[in-house]
Amino acid sequence: MELESAIAALGALAQETRLRAFRLLVRAGTEGLPAGVIAEGLDIPPATLSFHLKELSRAGLVHSRREGRSIRYTLGVERMQELLQFLGDDCCQGHPELCLPRAQPGTGKSPR
Amino acid sequence: MELESAIAALGALAQETRLRAFRLLVRAGTEGLPAGVIAEGLDIPPATLSFHLKELSRAGLVHSRREGRSIRYTLGVERMQELLQFLGDDCCQGHPELCLPRAQPGTGKSPR
DNA sequence: TTTATATTTCCACAACTATGGAACTGGAAT
DNA sequence: ATTCCAGTTCCATAGTTGTGGAAATATAAA
Numbered sequence: 001m002e003l004e005s006a007i008a009a010l011g012a013l014a015q016e017t018r019l020r021a022f023r024l025l026v027r028a029g030t031e032g033l034p035a036g037v038i039a040e041g042l043d044i045p046p047a048t049l050s051f052h053l054k055e056l057s058r059a060g061l062v063h064s065r066r067e068g069r070s071i072r073y074t075l076g077v078e079r080m081q082e083l084l085q086f087l088g089d090d091c092c093q094g095h096p097e098l099c100l101p102r103a104q105p106g107t108g109k110s111p112r
Numbered sequence: 113m114e115l116e117s118a119i120a121a122l123g124a125l126a127q128e129t130r131l132r133a134f135r136l137l138v139r140a141g142t143e144g145l146p147a148g149v150i151a152e153g154l155d156i157p158p159a160t161l162s163f164h165l166k167e168l169s170r171a172g173l174v175h176s177r178r179e180g181r182s183i184r185y186t187l188g189v190e191r192m193q194e195l196l197q198f199l200g201d202d203c204c205q206g207h208p209e210l211c212l213p214r215a216q217p218g219t220g221k222s223p224r
Numbered sequence: 225t226t227t228a229t230a231t232t233t234c235c236a237c238a239a240c241t242a243t244g245g246a247a248c249t250g251g252a253a254t
Numbered sequence: 255a256t257t258c259c260a261g262t263t264c265c266a267t268a269g270t271t272g273t274g275g276a277a278a279t280a281t282a283a284a
Contacts, residue, residue: 003128007126007127010122010123011123011126013122014119014122014123014126019115019118027202027203034231035232036231045275046230046231046274047231047232047234047273047275048273050231051232051233053231066281068281069228070229070231071231075203080199084196087195087196090138091139146261147261147262148261151261156244157243157244158261159243159245159261159263160242162262162263163242163244163263167241180251180252181252181259182260183261
């Protein structure tokens, strides 16, 4: 991953509304969620959500497709993976134990 | 990790100069680097670097200590780990293979 | 074709962020 | 004490980002 795309991805996530939307999509898994459901979940006006989804989309962190009259958003998994990889790069090569989290079952507070 | 600190960390990294400085520190490992060396490596004026290091520091992504007349910066490993963990949360609980990168030896282009 | 629903685009305004020169502070050397 | 060196703080300025109402667009239903 290039520096530029990493910056775009990090910038996209560095904002409350977008980070929340992103996490909803992380949890929604492969089927994703329609914009309206996200707006409702976050309790923000549609214009505002649309602005933020566009930003996440520019960064490649979400994808969207029309589905009847709604538009369904899904997580951009590849980009997310690249980002995590990128952040860990080089650190891990010297000290894997320090930087990369493992998929640890019981560790996380899950976000609500 | 809380949403707020995640936003602070992501925001701190979402800027070219800071992301570069951060990566220098990732590669520098536990001994870190004095500010002057970073400024030189990034080729920016000290006032500008100072501004950015402060930002990284506010986010907990770097630590600093005076050492003679220079100030040595080191990676804030714990915070970095928390952030990676946070981004993977919930995704991993359903589909570990999708989200978390493993420490893969031959995969990375190393950043320069 | 008219009407309703879902979402986006447009726009203006306020708030925040980055840049770097100049002045300042802390520590070491003479 | 004075001078030098490393880094920080201060400040003005330019640029970027977030907000949400109103208007526009696309699809589906009556």
